[in-house]
Structures are given as structure tokens and as C-alpha cells.
Amino acid sequence: MAEKIKIAQYWGAGCGGCDVALLDIDAKILDVHAIADVVFWPIGFDGKLHEVEAMPDKSITVSFYNGAIRNSENEHIAKVLREKSVVLIAFGSCACFGGTPGLANVTNRDEVFKTVYGTESTDNPKGIAPQPHVKVPEGELELPTFYDTVKTLDEVVDVDYFMPGCPPTVNLIAMAVDAVAKHVTEGAPLPPKGTVIASDKTLCDECPRERVEKDRRIERIYQSYEIKADPKKCLLDQGIICIGPATRAGCGAMCPKANMPCRGCMGPTKAVMDQGGSMLSALSSLLNITDSESKLSEEQIMELMLQVKDPLGTFYAFTLPKSLLKRTVTERRKKKQG
Numbered sequence: 239m240a241e242k243i244k245i246a247q248y249w250g251a252g253c254g255g256c257d258v259a260l261l262d263i264d265a266k267i268l269d270v271h272a273i274a275d276v277v278f279w280p281i282g283f284d285g286k287l288h289e290v291e292a293m294p295d296k297s298i299t300v301s302f303y304n305g306a307i308r309n310s311e312n313e314h315i316a317k318v319l320r321e322k323s324v325v326l327i328a329f330g331s332c333a334c335f336g337g338t339p340g341l342a343n344v345t346n347r348d349e350v351f352k353t354v355y356g357t358e359s360t361d362n363p364k365g366i367a368p369q370p371h372v373k374v375p376e377g378e379l380e381l382p383t384f385y386d387t388v389k390t391l392d393e394v395v396d397v398d399y400f401m402p403g404c405p406p407t408v409n410l411i412a413m414a415v416d417a418v419a420k421h422v423t424e425g426a427p428l429p430p431k432g433t434v435i436a437s438d439k440t441l442c443d444e445c446p447r448e449r450v451e452k453d454r455r456i457e458r459i460y461q462s463y464e465i466k467a468d469p470k471k472c473l474l475d476q477g478i479i480c481i482g483p484a485t486r487a488g489c490g491a492m493c494p495k496a497n498m499p500c501r502g503c504m505g506p507t508k509a510v511m512d513q514g515g516s517m518l519s520a521l522s523s524l525l526n527i528t529d530s531e532s533k534l535s536e537e538q539i540m541e542l543m544l545q546v547k548d549p550l551g552t553f554y555a556f557t558l559p560k561s562l563l564k565r566t567v568t569e570r571r572k573k574k575q576g
């Protein structure tokens with residue numbers, strides 16, 4: 239039997255769901271086992287980083303990196319895995335777009351620390367916050383440096399493939415495993431660099447709900463708990479914000495199928511740069527705000543838009559670090575304070 243390939247999986251700033259997702263592929267995991275040895279997977283076993291650092295460059299065939307880049311350790315390991323791997327996959331929305339940790343880009347490190355170790359801490363009266371270097375009688379302790387800004391994986395290293403999803407679905411993982419297995423066993427070519435392992439369509443294209451085709455209009459916005467949604471009709475047509483029009487397909491529209499609006503975890507479609515901006519524009523036209531014939535006054539527009547609770551969390555739940563906004567909110571706030 240041919241020598242097994244080596245694979246690695248690392249958890250940066252994320253929740254661990256992506257690590258579990260890899261196990262969800264059930265029997266497909268045997269395909270992975272048949273062709274690969276896992277050489278580094280901190281959540282799975284006690285592999286040592288220095289052992290990976292000592293490996294020859296490009297000796298790991300595929301590394302799956304999940305989680306965003308929140309601190310210096312995340313960045314260091316991303317760089318090590320990049321150097322040691324032939325293929326590096328940004329696995330999950332946090333690695334691809336910053337994900338939910340990326341929402342912290344509306345603030346900065348000082349304010350995060352003030353909240354976590356100060357105002358919200360229940361047992362830290364002196365507000366002691368972690369320091370990168372601390373001297374103790376036994377020597378100096380070192381912690382990773384917490385960054386001001388959450389970054390995506392491709393902001394710190396070159397990425398070969400992107401697999402979005404929070405976490406990526408079993409079918410997408412299985413697709414990637416198949417592609418790698420065929421490449422290793424049959425010499426089949428890998429997809430072009432930069433490929434997003436998902437669909438090029440929008441989520442609405444794979445959603446079974448019926449949409450209004452002509453003159454789509456909504457009068458007001460509802461939270462999903464405020465109305466009993468018709469299970470067959472498009473949620474957006476019923477006034478519930480569903481990010482489907484601005485979201486890449488590939489998950490099988492699992493949330494709308496379960497009567498829940500899409501939150502956009504697959505990220506923007508191929509055609510748009512900014513998922514939140516694209517959704518905002520779709521919503522504005524549904525609300526008759528952008529239409530040149532709109533007769534709405536500024537007050538009426540304001541009233542409609544105020545129905546969107548938590549706009550940033552609604553439109554940029556997974557993609558703030560990758561958006562055109564990035565962290566301008568803080569910049570503006572700093573200017574105001576200055």
C-alpha cells in the first residue's frame with residue numbers, strides 16, 4: 239500500500255464546532271483514515287507544535303484551519319501550517335470571513351478586556367487582565383498577544399481553498415475529502431487555487447420556498463417569533479429578514495427548510511464583495527426605499543429601518559472582517575472621542 243499522506247487540523251479563534259464537524263462525516267472518516275495520518279490536531283490528541291515545526295516544508299498534504307486569527311498564536315500556527323502544507327484550506331466561516339468572533343471588530347482590545355475582565359467579571363475586583371509576559375518566581379510566563387482586530391486566515395497567509403459554513407456541512411466536507419482522496423490515489427487534478435468549496439448559486443436558488451416573482455414588496459419587518467410564518471412561502475416575502483439573497487448556496491438551505499431565516503453563514507455569493515451591503519440593498523428595494531418612485535419620507539424610511547434589530551449582527555453576523563466596513567465603526571468612534 240502507498241505511503242499515507244499527512245493531514246493537520248487546527249482550531250484558531252472559533253467555537254470548536256468545526257472540529258466536531260469533521261467527525262460528523264461518519265463512515266467517510268474511514269476514507270480519511272485509509273489514505274491519511276493525522277499529524278497535528280490539538281483538540282483531538284496531544285500533538286506538539288515543535289514536532290510540526292521540525293517537519294520538512296510541504297510534508298503535510300492538507301491542513302484544515304478553522305477559526306479566525308485573534309491572537310499571535312493563531313497567526314504563528316497559520317504560518318507554520320502554511321509552510322509545512324501543500325494545501326491549506328480555510329475551514330468554516332471564521333477562517334474564511336472572520337465569523338462570529340469577527341463581530342468584535344466593532345470594538346478594540348482595550349474595550350474587550352475592560353468588559354471581560356472588568357465590568358462583566360464577577361470575581362476580579364482589581365480588573366486584572368492577561369499580559370503577554372509576566373514574571374513569576376519560577377521565570378517568565380508567556381501568553382499569546384491578543385490583537386486589536388480579528389483577521390481572516392487569508393489576511394495572514396496564502397490560502398488554497400475556502401470551505402464556508404458554520405460549520406461546513408457534511409456534504410461539503412465529503413466533497414473535499416473525495417477530491418483529495420482521488421488526487422492522492424488516482425492522480426486526479428485538484429480544483430483551481432482559490433476555489434470556494436460550495437455552490438456558485440445563491441441560497442434562494444436552492445431554497446424550496448415559493449417566492450413572489452413580480453412586484454415584491456413588504457410593508458414591515460418582523461422578528462421570527464412575532465409571526466407564525468407560512469412554511470411554504472419565502473420568509474423574506476413574509477417580512478422576516480432572511481439573508482438568502484446575499485448568501486452562497488451549498489448548505490441545502492437547511493435553515494429555511496426548518497422554518498428559520500438564513501443568517502448568512504455561507505458568506506457572500508461569487509457576484510458580491512460585501513454580503514451585508516448586498517442584503518441591505520435587497521431589503522431596501524423590497525421595502526420600497528430605493529425605488530426612484532418611492533414616496534416615503536425620511537421619517538418613514540427611518541421608522542422602517544429601525545425595525546431591523548441589531549443591524550450589524552443581522553447583516554454581518556459572519557463576515558464583518560471581510561466586509562468593506564471591516565472596523566470603521568471604531569475608527570469613527572475614536573475620531574469622535576479624539
Ligand code: SF4
Pocket residue numbers: 251252253254255256257304305329330331332333337338403404405406
Ligand atoms: S465557523 Fe462556526 S462552527 Fe466553525 S469555529 Fe467558527 S463559530 Fe464555530
Ligand code: SF4
Pocket residue numbers: 441442443445446447449471472473474475480481482483491494499500
Ligand atoms: S429569502 Fe430565504 S426563505 Fe426566501 S427564498 Fe431566499 S432563502 Fe428561501
Ligand code: SF4
Pocket residue numbers: 403404441485489490491492493494499500501502503504505
Ligand atoms: S441556511 Fe444560511 S445560516 Fe443556515 S446553514 Fe445555510 S447559509 Fe448557514
